[in-house]
Amino acid sequence: MTKDRGTIKWSSLMLPEHVELLKELWKEDEKVRKPLLDPQQIEIIHNDLMDAYHSERSVTISFYQNVAVSHLSGVITKLDQYRNSIILQTDDNERHIIPFQQIISLIVD
Structure with missing residues (x-):
């Protein structure tokens, strides 16, 4: 099975604006909601x-x-x-x- 680099291999073909949007989306995925305590x-x-x-x-x-x-x-x-x-x-x-x-x-x- 070949090892894929995901979106990294395509980043050289993308506009800088698209790369920035992808980075923002990845940051959005890392956000955590505040847990509710009883x-x-x-x-x-x-x-x-x-x-x-x-x-x-x-x-x-x-x-x-x-x-x-x-x-x-x-x-x-x-x-x-x-x-x-x-x-x-x-x-x-x-x-x-x-x-x-x-x-x-x-x-x-």
Whole structure:
């Protein structure tokens, strides 16, 4: 069976505009919808967040951001009720603000 290069072999025969449209379509395929959490999952995440914050334990948080799921590890330094977010300080001393509504999962290390 021969190995086909797909659309790559035809890209030299395409107009640059067509190549750009193909790249945009491929990016569109990579987008992820935000998962819906049921109330029980939200309650578990909330309890784990509070435990990790009070015990100052390291956590790994998965959150939805810009049509993708991102992951960060660090220590929760603040629960900001006014912004409805947490402030996470990573191992390299960077601070990240993560809204509560964007958190998908939380693992306490």
